[in-house]
Amino acid sequence: MQHLEEQIAHLTRTVDELSDVISRQQGEIDRLTHRVAMLMERERARDQEGNGGVILGDERPPHY
Template sequence: MEKLEEQIAHLDRTVDDLSTIVARQQDEIDRLTRHVAMLMRREAERDADGSGGVVVGDERPPHY
C-alpha cells in the first residue's frame, strides 16, 4: 500500500509540473501569435503604401 501511495504522489507531482509547463507554453504561443499578427499588419500596411521593396521568389525587380 505504501508503494502505491508513493507512486500516486510522484504522479501528482509530475502532473503538476506538466501543467505548469503547458500553461507557460500557452502563454508563449499567445505572445508569439500576437507578435506575428502585428508583423503581418505592418507588412500589409507597407504593401498598401507601396514601400515594400522586397523581391519574393522569381519575381523580377521593376528595373528589368
C-alpha cells in the same frame, strides 16, 4: 498500500510539473501569435502604401 501512495504522490507531482510547462508554453505561443499578427498587419500596411521595398531580380532599382 504505501507503495501505491508513493506512486500516486509521484504521479501527482509529475502532473503538476507538466501542467506548469504547458502553461508557460501557452503563454509563449500567445505572445508569438500576437507578434506574428502585428508583423502581418505592418506588412499589409506597407503593401497598401506601395513601397514594399522588395526588388525582384528583373526589376531595376529606383535610382536608375
